[in-house]
Amino acid sequence: xxxxxxxxxxxxGRQPILDRHQKLMGYELLxxxxxxxxxxxxxxxxxxxxxxxxxxxxxxxxxxxxxxxLAFINVAQAMLQxxxxxxxxxxxxxxxxxxxxxxxxxxxxxxRELRAQGFSIALDDFVLTPQTAPFLEIANYVKIxxxxxxxxxxxxxxxxxxxxxxxxxxxxxxxxxxFRVLHDAxxxxxxxxxxxxxxxxxxxxxxxxxxxxxxxxxxxxNNAEIKQIxxxxxxxxxxxxxxxxxxxxxxxxxxxxxxxxxHAVTILGYQKLYRWLTLLLVTAAAETxxxxxxxxxxxxxxxxxxxxxxxxLDGSDRDNLFIVGVFSLLDVMLEMPMEKVLENLLLPETxxxxxxxxxxxxxxxxxxxxxxxxxxxxxxxSLAEQLQITPEMLNKAQMSALTWVEQIGV
Numbered sequence: 001x002x003x004x005x006x007x008x009x010x011x012x013g014r015q016p017i018l019d020r021h022q023k024l025m026g027y028e029l030l031x032x033x034x035x036x037x038x039x040x041x042x043x044x045x046x047x048x049x050x051x052x053x054x055x056x057x058x059x060x061x062x063x064x065x066x067x068x069x070l071a072f073i074n075v076a077q078a079m080l081q082x083x084x085x086x087x088x089x090x091x092x093x094x095x096x097x098x099x100x101x102x103x104x105x106x107x108x109x110x111x112r113e114l115r116a117q118g119f120s121i122a123l124d125d126f127v128l129t130p131q132t133a134p135f136l137e138i139a140n141y142v143k144i145x146x147x148x149x150x151x152x153x154x155x156x157x158x159x160x161x162x163x164x165x166x167x168x169x170x171x172x173x174x175x176x177x178x179f180r181v182l183h184d185a186x187x188x189x190x191x192x193x194x195x196x197x198x199x200x201x202x203x204x205x206x207x208x209x210x211x212x213x214x215x216x217x218x219x220x221x222n223n224a225e226i227k228q229i230x231x232x233x234x235x236x237x238x239x240x241x242x243x244x245x246x247x248x249x250x251x252x253x254x255x256x257x258x259x260x261x262x263h264a265v266t267i268l269g270y271q272k273l274y275r276w277l278t279l280l281l282v283t284a285a286a287e288t289x290x291x292x293x294x295x296x297x298x299x300x301x302x303x304x305x306x307x308x309x310x311x312x313l314d315g316s317d318r319d320n321l322f323i324v325g326v327f328s329l330l331d332v333m334l335e336m337p338m339e340k341v342l343e344n345l346l347l348p349e350t351x352x353x354x355x356x357x358x359x360x361x362x363x364x365x366x367x368x369x370x371x372x373x374x375x376x377x378x379x380x381x382s383l384a385e386q387l388q389i390t391p392e393m394l395n396k397a398q399m400s401a402l403t404w405v406e407q408i409g410v
Contacts (some may be wrong), residue, residue: 013399015373016293017072017169017191024096024293025189026070026403056259067136068406070094072122075103090118094141099125103134111138111324125171128157141189146182147172154183154221162186213281214237220274221346226265229273239280271319278326279304282333296331296405297373302326303401304372305365308389317361323347324362325369373399 014027072094079085080097095114098362099106111121122141125148126132136142142161146154158168159302170182173192216232222350234237265273282298302325309321327345331338355358358367364387371380372394386395 015191016297017070017188017189018293020187021181022068022190022293024296026072028072028096028191030075036308062177063383070120072096074098074124077107080107080114085114085119088119090114094120094122096122096124096143097135099123099132106135108134108138111135113141123166126157127162129161136161136164136166137146139164141169142166143169143171143191144187145173146170146178151178151181155181158185158187212239213277217274217277217281218346220270220277226262229265230262271316275319275322278323282326282330294333298326298329299335300401300405301328301366301369301373302398303404305362305369307397307400308368308387308393309362309365311393312387317375319350320351321362323339323366324351324366327351327355328366334349 002067002382014029016024017026017028017159019025069092071092073088074096075085076098077100080095080101085095097111115121118274120140121135123132123135123139124143125145127149142164144154144157144369149157154170161168165190168186169189169191170178170187171191173190173194175181175194179190179194212232212235216229219229219232237394279299282295302322305325306318306322309318313321327341327347330341336339339356342355347355349360354362354366357363364383368383368387369379371378371383374380384391
């Protein structure tokens with residue numbers, strides 16, 4: 001498979017953007033001609049770039065918008081001037097003008113036209129210069145790269161930009177302390193690895209809700225009697241309520257209302273019940289900043305690796321892939337090392353290998369999922385090639401996963 005020279009293929013990545021309350025407000029969708037292209041700059045080959053984006057977006061249809069979230073899309077000068085942008089749904093798209101674009105009168109006029117059509121405009125990696133300043137009059141968002149500028153310069157720039165109405169997005173936020181400083185300084189939104197990869201803190205005590213879910217998961221693994229499972233569910237009112245709400249949600253495609261746990265278990269079997277409990281374990285996530293976005297990321301990851309894996313695996317292996325994806329952020333959510341998390345779960349060795357070291361049968365699928373979430377998309381192409389995954393398969397799985405998570409309403 002040689003994706004790098006295939007002009008109608010594109011890799012896609014995404015990174016969540018959170019508001020001040022750590023709620024998910026949108027995703028930056030990252031399009032690349034291939035893994036080695038580090039930016040979305042297509043002006044050197046407008047035709048190829050247009051093909052890539054038009055094909056990718058039109059093939060995704062409405063799904064790529066992912067429910068009620070915003071899609072932030074990088075546009076270089078050639079893309080800004082092209083008429084393909086009219087194919088997008090303006091109310092859901094934020095056009096990120098990349099830092100290489102200078103604010104000529106013609107481009108300012110074009111940005112105004114796009115605003116009039118309903119698009120929002122963001123200024124990516126913004127640095128205030130005479131060339132970029134005119135864009136501030138028409139921007140809805142200004143994105144400030146705190147790694148590039150350093151905290152002191154980023155805060156100074158933020159202060160300078162307060163006289164403009166644009167919302168300020170801090171990019172590449174990596175630590176709790178950075179998040180706190182930026183939040184206190186008044187930034188409106190945040191993007192970066194802070195919530196996805198915080199350092200491991202002191203292990204938390206697993207609270208009763210977690211303990212009950214873990215107990216049920218282990219009972220299912222040991223093929224306990226239905227009666228025992230029903231009794232365990234009845235002991236936890238909140239857990240019971242959540243479970244029935246999930247079971248009756250449209251996302252599971254059931255044809256009848258489920259009235260009792262025995263009914264649920266009988267109809268669905270242990271595998272599907274196990275799957276719901278994995279979701280519940282994640283949705284009972286620690287009350288930390290970014291928990292809801294983390295939860296969505298974990299569940300999306302689970303669905304993504306399962307969809308990618310369907311080309312190679314079936315049955316319990318696909319279920320295990322889902323569990324690998326969903327549980328891959330439990331150490332972050334519970335603020336405890338993955339080894340400790342796994343001590344409480346009876347999981348197959350192959351699943352543990354993937355969660356601890358990204359090795360074994362399921363490890364490459366998890367690596368691929370994590371690479372897709374990385375805005376730089378490092379190693380994505382080589383990982384996809386190892387699994388013989390085409391960019392089309394990747395795009396389809398990613399968008400299907402995002403849509404599914406919206407449908408089940410987590």
